[in-house]
Amino acid sequence: MDMKCIIFVLCLTITVSWSKQKHDCLENGPSCKRQFKYTINNQLQSPYFRASIVLRVYPRVTMIRYMEQSVLQKPKEFVNFRAKFTAPYGYFVEMIHDLTGTYTVNKTYWQISNSSGPLDVGVSSYIPSAGDAVLFNFTQG
Template sequence: MALRLFTVLCFTALVQLLGLQITAEQYPDVEIHITVQDKISNEHVQGNYKTLMRPGGILLGAMKRLTECNQDFKYNVTYNNDYGYYLEKVNGVAGNDADHTYWQILSNSSGKLDPTNVGVGCYIPKAYETIVFNFTKW
């Protein structure tokens, strides 16, 4: 992750140093997939969605774009000064401390579903990656 960020920053600095202009047409939007699932009761609204996002953009931006074009997908996040954005609710279902439930964020970027090491405000999906919001217990 740090190496990826370093590469992006170096590239940006080089582009600015050379006075080049990069337009959105040179780097078209990429598609990602978002799956919502409930591992606890399977009663809640589940779904599969796809959306477009800017290359190198964060997951939260892709989620915002998805809500603009799909009324079925809804979410709430809260912001913590120390940890950033926390995914609190998806499609009307909220995690609950008393029930020990939360929305786990999984990614298939490695070929299998693994928890992301950062939240929606920092995670940078790859093109055609599937992100799974999994309602589960801790």
């Protein structure tokens, strides 16, 4: 009888501990070991917008999948995006939130960066890390 009681208490302690870690993780945002922050920003041309979402990091999942997830979870803030596939580079983001970059006309584009600065890979290659702050900024230049 005592052994059953000890096992029950141990299981209950583990469950409560795991639940608390999971809950704390959601409240801590991108500083959590299993999450990152994804932001879209347009301060270049009207209509201006900025939206952010905190997403859980999964192993070997590329940024384009997180972009899809954002549209599904927050469709008013992350309305849509369009990417064009070009071999051998992968997907290049052309449009976010109905705003298309036209580099050949006015040198506008969606620049992707993280905490380290602009990235030299595309959304089908970049895998966010826990604690990352990924920014898509509508840029001219």
